[in-house]
Amino acid sequence: MRDQEKSTALLAWYDINARSLPWRVGPATRQAGVRPDPYRVWLSEIMLQQTTVAAVKAYFDRFIRLWPGVTDLAAAEDATVMGEWAGLGYYARARNLLKCARVVAHDLNGRFPDSEEALRALPGIGPYTAAAIAAIAFDRPATVMDGNVERVMARLFAVKTPLPAAKPELKALAAGLTPKTRPGDYAQAVMDLGATICSPRNPACGICPLRAVCRARAEGIAPELPRKSPKKPKPTRHGTAYLARREDGAWLLETRPDKGLLGGMLGWPGTEWTESAPKEAPPLRVAWHDPGLEVRHTFTHFHLRLALRVAHVTTDARPDRGRFLPAAQFRPSDLPTVMRKAYDLASRLPAVN
DNA sequence: TAATCGTGGAA
DNA sequence: TTTCCAAGATT
Numbered sequence: 291m292r293d294q295e296k297s298t299a300l301l302a303w304y305d306i307n308a309r310s311l312p313w314r315v316g317p318a319t320r321q322a323g324v325r326p327d328p329y330r331v332w333l334s335e336i337m338l339q340q341t342t343v344a345a346v347k348a349y350f351d352r353f354i355r356l357w358p359g360v361t362d363l364a365a366a367e368d369a370t371v372m373g374e375w376a377g378l379g380y381y382a383r384a385r386n387l388l389k390c391a392r393v394v395a396h397d398l399n400g401r402f403p404d405s406e407e408a409l410r411a412l413p414g415i416g417p418y419t420a421a422a423i424a425a426i427a428f429d430r431p432a433t434v435m436d437g438n439v440e441r442v443m444a445r446l447f448a449v450k451t452p453l454p455a456a457k458p459e460l461k462a463l464a465a466g467l468t469p470k471t472r473p474g475d476y477a478q479a480v481m482d483l484g485a486t487i488c489s490p491r492n493p494a495c496g497i498c499p500l501r502a503v504c505r506a507r508a509e510g511i512a513p514e515l516p517r518k519s520p521k522k523p524k525p526t527r528h529g530t531a532y533l534a535r536r537e538d539g540a541w542l543l544e545t546r547p548d549k550g551l552l553g554g555m556l557g558w559p560g561t562e563w564t565e566s567a568p569k570e571a572p573p574l575r576v577a578w579h580d581p582g583l584e585v586r587h588t589f590t591h592f593h594l595r596l597a598l599r600v601a602h603v604t605t606d607a608r609p610d611r612g613r614f615l616p617a618a619q620f621r622p623s624d625l626p627t628v629m630r631k632a633y634d635l636a637s638r639l640p641a642v643n
Numbered sequence: 644t645a646a647t648c649g650t651g652g653a654a
Numbered sequence: 655t656t657t658c659c660a661a662g663a664t665t
Contacts, residue, residue: 338661345651345660379649382664416663436661481661490659491654521658522646551648588656590648627650647664654658 296446296500297469297476303499304479309486311343312350317475326474328402328427329360332390335419335426336383343485349378360402363388364395369545372554373624381626385554386414404428425477433465434477438484443467444516445488448505452517460516488512526593529563531585531629532573533636534601534609541620542573542603544612551589557629559611563594573611576601583635587628594628600636 305317313334315326333353337346352374357363363371368388375384390413394402402423403409410420421432440453443460451459469476487494495507506512534542548554551563561568572578578599585596607614622633 335661340648340660340662341650342652342660377650379651380662382648383662386663414663418662422661434661437659438661478661485661553648588650590650591646645665648662650660652659654656 293466294469296503297467299499300479300483301469301472301476304475304482307482307486308475308478309343309482312347312354314478320475326427328404328423330354331423331427332360332402332415332419333387335422336387336414337378339383339419340380341378345378349375359400360391361395361400364391368554369556373556373621376555376624376626377630379627381553381555383414385548389413390415402427404430406430406432422477426474429472429474431468431470431473432477433461433468434481435461435464436481438481438488439464441490441516442480442484442488445493445506445512446500446504448509448511449515450517452519454519456516522591524588524592525565526595527563527565528595528597529561529568530570530597530599531558531560531632532571532578532599532601533558533632534574534576534603534607536603536605536607536614538605539617540614541617542609542612543615543620544573552626552628555626555629556624557626558632559609560596563592563596572599574601574603574607574609576603576607581636581639585628585631585635587631589628596628596632598632598636600639 308316310316313330315324334346334350337350356374357366371388372381372384375381393412394400404424406420406424409415409423410417418434418436421434424430424432425434440460443449443463444456447463449456449459487498491513493512495501495504495512498504501507504512506515542559543556544559546552546555546557559573561571578601581598581600583598585598587594587596622630625633
């Protein structure tokens with residue numbers, strides 16, 4: 291079977307098995323002449339970076355409801371968008387989302403570019419996302435390379451070189467399969483195959499549309515591919531967070547600097563997070579209570595054990611850091627998860643209530 | 644190039 | 655409980 295027959299087999303499978311997703315125009319609808327909205331394609335692809343479909347769905351629906359078009363999003367307040375992104379992770383995506391929306395709205399007449407190269411120049415759009423938008427929204431024959439495509443190609447061609455060294459080879463193989471007709475549907479077909487049948491563990495080779503031509507299956511090593519270089523162990527860091535509640539119900543919070551971990555997000559003032567014991571750094575000179583509680587949270591590259599300090603303070607308190615946010619303006623859902631965990635523990639304590 | 648950057652679900 | 659991993663981008 292040649293490359294073109296493989297892509298044709300994938301498209302035939304997709305025509306029957308395409309998943310219904312909020313941002314997707316299905317193959318039947320699309321062949322009736324309906325084009326996907328580039329704004330929705332872009333928004334979904336940014337949200338889907340290193341994030342599962344299940345986690346994205348509710349966020350996508352809410353963003354579309356709040357901001358139906360790119361000009362609506364471009365006009366939103368930074369804090370509002372960051373608050374709505376809270377919990378989804380990788381917060382640089384939200385900062386770049388707003389930057390990109392404003393470039394498109396203000397410099398590009400509210401229209402996304404239709405070429406891979408021009409898309410690639412926008413904030414937060416890298417090689418994968420540029421190819422995905424070009425293919426899905428504009429039906430350009432771009433080759434999308436994500437974790438799904440890497441896995442499918444590694445198995446289809448039995449590539450035994452470990453990732454990430456195998457990336458160039460896998461990219462070349464994927465480029466060879468990309469068809470000139472229906473490249474948008476094809477891109478989604480490969481990713482759907484990788485997400486459902488050609489899954490990382492226990493791939494369903496028995497019902498795969500490419501089972502007859504898959505070299506890894508022929509060798510009996512499909513579940514073992516792609517191989518990956520060993521990962522480094524995660525160290526444990528320690529920190530302290532200070533949760534102060536004023537007698538009128540306001541909470542002492544700060545907006546974190548744009549750069550670095552949880553950049554641009556709302557959070558509790560605290561110490562640095564270090565592998566050795568952190569030095570106390572209270573944002574307010576009051577009597578802090580140690581409730582003996584600790585938040586445990588794991589980030590991409592370290593474990594965190596976050597000790598809590600709580601205080602109940604009067605309305606004349608003047609903090610060195612952060613600001614008191616009135617209870618009516620504070621939504622715990624605006625917090626990134628680690629900060630929300632701290633709130634969940636502290637808000638139940640009598641010391642702050 | 645390699646490190647940084649979140650989170651939640653599955654096994 | 656721990657590890658793995660998900661439609662990656664940036665520096």
